[in-house]
Amino acid sequence: MRELPPPNYEYEISKLVNTYKQAMLDIQRELQRIDLNDFQQATANATLKSIADILAQLDETTSAWIQTNVPVAVNDGIVRSIIALELVNTVAEAENIVKFSRLNSDLVKAVVADTQDDLLQVTQNVNRRVRTTIRQVTAEVLRANTTKGINGTSALTSDLVANLRKQLGSAVETGIIDASRRRWKPEVYAEMVVRTKMLQAHKEATINDGISRGANYGVISSHGAKDACRNWEGKIVKLTPAAEGDYPYIGDLPNREIFHPNCLHVVSPVKRPDRV
Numbered sequence: 001m002r003e004l005p006p007p008n009y010e011y012e013i014s015k016l017v018n019t020y021k022q023a024m025l026d027i028q029r030e031l032q033r034i035d036l037n038d039f040q041q042a043t044a045n046a047t048l049k050s051i052a053d054i055l056a057q058l059d060e061t062t063s064a065w066i067q068t069n070v071p072v073a074v075n076d077g078i079v080r081s082i083i084a085l086e087l088v089n090t091v092a093e094a095e096n097i098v099k100f101s102r103l104n105s106d107l108v109k110a111v112v113a114d115t116q117d118d119l120l121q122v123t124q125n126v127n128r129r130v131r132t133t134i135r136q137v138t139a140e141v142l143r144a145n146t147t148k149g150i151n152g153t154s155a156l157t158s159d160l161v162a163n164l165r166k167q168l169g170s171a172v173e174t175g176i177i178d179a180s181r182r183r184w185k186p187e188v189y190a191e192m193v194v195r196t197k198m199l200q201a202h203k204e205a206t207i208n209d210g211i212s213r214g215a216n217y218g219v220i221s222s223h224g225a226k227d228a229c230r231n232w233e234g235k236i237v238k239l240t241p242a243a244e245g246d247y248p249y250i251g252d253l254p255n256r257e258i259f260h261p262n263c264l265h266v267v268s269p270v271k272r273p274d275r276v
């Protein structure tokens, strides 16, 4: 068996992450520009509009990124299978015979749709939080201005302004709160989602291709992992539960140990596990 080095999508991922970082900075700048001492409803509306535009642009960039990169991961997964099964000798030759089977075309569609859904949730949450925060701040400022009319001094003290500024500042800090109540910054969550989906697409494409060529087993990749995954590096697994032999099925491996979020492990197919 010939095993390619694990895939590395970090450069492309970092480009997307930078887009998220920049968008969040741009939103923060819009929020900080609001003049609380001379606050107008029209200003708040204009700010909301600018922020919605920034988020729409981010969704567009994200969507294009996903549609470009997921097929690359699937392609690479197929190449991994072709090389492991020694159908050809070089990656260049493998690239030439890559064909997206029905299964792998469906895989691309499913992963693209899943990733889009996950990341749309982030921008929708940010949009909702920004709207809520601006509404709360508007209410507080208007209340303070009303009080001023009654006793002649502004209730919009520097303390209140500082407090409102803080609320505005933290409006973009959380992109997602997950099932375990963990808060994720938008860019950190986006990074985790795309890395996980790219590696998942790669792995599943390899499995589809391996099985279609009669390889029902696989070897888990090794890169000297420090986490629980290290116990699985180099281990043989079944690629389909129907395969014979005393090997665990890849789909049954506990996510706490391997193929967890941000996991970089993939698999290379083999036909004869007893010869590995």
Ligand SMILES: [Zn+2]
Residues within 6 Å of the ligand: 225, 229, 258, 259, 260, 263, 264, 265
């Ligand atoms: Zn791992």
